[in-house]
Amino acid sequence: MRNIVHSSGQEDPVRIKLIAADPESAPTNSPTLYKTDRGSWIVQGWVVTDPEVLAEMGIPVGETCVEIPDRMVPFFAEGD
Incomplete structure (x- = not known):
């Protein structure tokens, strides 16, 4: 069991696979x-980290984004 901290400061327990x-x-x-x-x-x-990309996305305080390559997208279906 892990805890995820949201931008509100609230911690929610979560299991990951x-x-x-x-x-x-x-x-x-x-x-x-x-x-x-x-x-x-x-x-x-x-x-x-590109400030122009982050500004274009409007990422709020307490959130972030990460980049993944196209080759990882097919793995999303494996989680269902």
Whole structure:
């Protein structure tokens, strides 16, 4: 059991299941996809730091985004 802290500061317990680690990204196998027990996904990936991209996306305080390659998208279906 893990806790996820939301931007509101609230911690919610969540169980995660590893779905896929990128086999083309040795030795760290990142990006990585996880399915949660509450119908959501956690994506481990490359931090997006480009200020123009972040401004265009309107990422609020307390949230972030990560970038994953196209080759990881088919693994989303494995979590169902």
